[in-house]
Amino acid sequence: MFEQVQAAKERLKGNANVTPIMTSRTLNRLVKAQVYFKCENFQRIGAFKFRGAFNSISQLSKAEKARGVITYSSGNHAQAVALVGQMLNVETTIVMPNNAPVTKRAATEEYGARIIEYDPYKANREDIAKDLEARNGYTMIPPFDHRDVIAGQGTAALEMFEEIGNLDMLLVPCGGGGLLSGSAVSAKGMSPNCRVIGIEPELADDAYKSFKTKKLHRINNPPTIADGTRTPSLGKITFPLVLKYVDDMKTVSEEAIIGAVRFLFYRMKLVVEPSGALGLAALLSRAVIPEGRVGIILSGGNIDSATMIKILSS
Numbered sequence: 001m002f003e004q005v006q007a008a009k010e011r012l013k014g015n016a017n018v019t020p021i022m023t024s025r026t027l028n029r030l031v032k033a034q035v036y037f038k039c040e041n042f043q044r045i046g047a048f049k050f051r052g053a054f055n056s057i058s059q060l061s062k063a064e065k066a067r068g069v070i071t072y073s074s075g076n077h078a079q080a081v082a083l084v085g086q087m088l089n090v091e092t093t094i095v096m097p098n099n100a101p102v103t104k105r106a107a108t109e110e111y112g113a114r115i116i117e118y119d120p121y122k123a124n125r126e127d128i129a130k131d132l133e134a135r136n137g138y139t140m141i142p143p144f145d146h147r148d149v150i151a152g153q154g155t156a157a158l159e160m161f162e163e164i165g166n167l168d169m170l171l172v173p174c175g176g177g178g179l180l181s182g183s184a185v186s187a188k189g190m191s192p193n194c195r196v197i198g199i200e201p202e203l204a205d206d207a208y209k210s211f212k213t214k215k216l217h218r219i220n221n222p223p224t225i226a227d228g229t230r231t232p233s234l235g236k237i238t239f240p241l242v243l244k245y246v247d248d249m250k251t252v253s254e255e256a257i258i259g260a261v262r263f264l265f266y267r268m269k270l271v272v273e274p275s276g277a278l279g280l281a282a283l284l285s286r287a288v289i290p291e292g293r294v295g296i297i298l299s300g301g302n303i304d305s306a307t308m309i310k311i312l313s314s
Contacts, residue, residue, distance in 0.1 A: 001241070002189035004147065005154035005182060008055040012155055015058075015087075016051050017043050019156070021163055024268050031283050033290035036167070038160045041272050041301025045079040045107065047228075048156050048179055048299050049143075053080035055152030056141050057088060065090045070138040072096070072125035074227055075104030076300050077143035082111035093138060095129045101227060103304045120221050144178030145235025154182025160295055161190035168292035171279030173299045174198040174207045174249070176231040177238030183297060184245035194295075195247045197288055199278040202251040204229045210239060211249040225254055225307070228275030228300065252278060256285035261311050264298070273303040274311075 019042045027035050040048040057069060068091035071081050078094040085092035092113040096105060097120040109115060118128055133140050142149065156179070157170065170187050174180040177198075184196040200208050204222035210233070218233040234242060260277035263284065264270040279296035282288040 001147075001151070001185045004151035005158055005186050005189070008051070008148070008151040009155045009158055011055055011058060012051060012152065015054055016155070018159055019043050021160060022268065022270070026267055027263070031290050033292060033294050035283070035290070035294045035296060036160070036164055038156055038295065038297045039270065040156055040297060040299050041270065041276060043300075045076065045083050046300055046302045047076040047080070047276070048153055048297070049076040049080035050083065051155050052146075052149035052152035052178060053077065053084045053141065056146060056148035057081070057084045057090060059148060060090075060139060064139045067137045067139065068093065069141045070095070070129050070133050071141045071143060072129045073143050074100045074230060075108070076228060076302055078108040078113065079104060079111065079302070081141055082108045082113035085113065086111050093132060095125045095132070097125065101302065101304045101307070104302050107302070142235075144176030144231070145237050147237060150178050150182045150238065150241070152182070153179045154186045156297055157183035157186035157295075158190065160297075161186065166191040166293070167194045167295045169195045169197065169290060170295040170297070171197050171199055171282055171288060172297050173229065173275055173278040174200050175229040175275065177207060177234040177242050179297065179299055180246060181238045181241035185241065188245050195291070196245065197282070198242065198246050198249045199282045199288075200249065200251050201226045201229055201257060201278070202253050205251045206233050207242065208249040208251050210234055211242060211246065214243065226257055226274040226278065228273065229278070250282050250287045252281040252285055252287050256281040256287070258311050258314055260284055265312065270298070271301045271303065271308075272298050273300050274307070276300045
């Protein structure tokens with residue numbers, strides 16, 4: 001799998017941004033460690049999801065591209081697929097919940113995608129997408145459970161290790177496990193002694209429970225502010241990869257997530273969505289006790305104004 005991540009990095013050259021790595025002296029003093037942030041909020045579409053979308057769609061055959069692609073997503077993967085479709089002249093259809101963040105839906109529409117809206121409390125997004133796939137001949141590009149998507153997501157961590165060298169610990173947000181499993185594969189390939197820890201909200205702890213019990217758990221529509229982690233479970237591909245390459249899983253409270261977004265905004269002048277701030281939330285809340293050189297992947301910065309106002313005024 002590490003070779004697939006390396007190949008994805010070559011494929012992404014000139015298409016994805018090589019995002020910056022930032023530090024905070026204030027944070028380093030607070031947690032007594034050297035912390036490095038991989039800022040995927042500066043990636044195209046404002047999140048790491050562009051990496052996996054481009055790596056997967058760019059490898060489709062001409063016939064597959066001509067028939068179009070379909071996916072299901074609450075926002076960041078939707079935007080990524082839509083933008084890549086625009087870049088490669090591939091029609092895109094997105095199954096999106098009616099409660100998706102306004103900014104994410106607007107950007108997805110601006111990139112030219114056709115949106116199929118559904119009520120997440122009454123319908124299953126995967127079933128809707130699979131039915132459309134079968135009826136229209138689309139190619140499915142799922143948000144995380146796809147080897148080319150996972151390999152693309154793993155390039156963020158690969159870039160990080162190439163730029164700053166070995167890390168003692170890497171903290172990665174976890175929703176469906178695409179970023180986490182890809183990052184863990186990169187970490188073990190580049191810095192075998194690095195401890196990889198996945199971070200989830202307490203209210204959406206399906207991956208945490210799955211990791212601890214070695215049995216797949218599912219939570220439908222968890223009420224967390226971290227909308228990017230509302231996926232019901234890890235996937236058939238990501239779950240085994242997480243078990244193989246990830247060293248531990250931790251959870252954080254909603255209050256810790258909000259505090260991390262506020263810290264990034266006020267102290268580092270970074271706009272990061274709640275899902276993207278999970279790693280920092282784990283450090284600030286002491287859910288994770290840092291060791292030595294610590295990497296954190298800030299997975300995205302797509303936050304709507306109402307949510308940001310709520311966080312900053314809390």
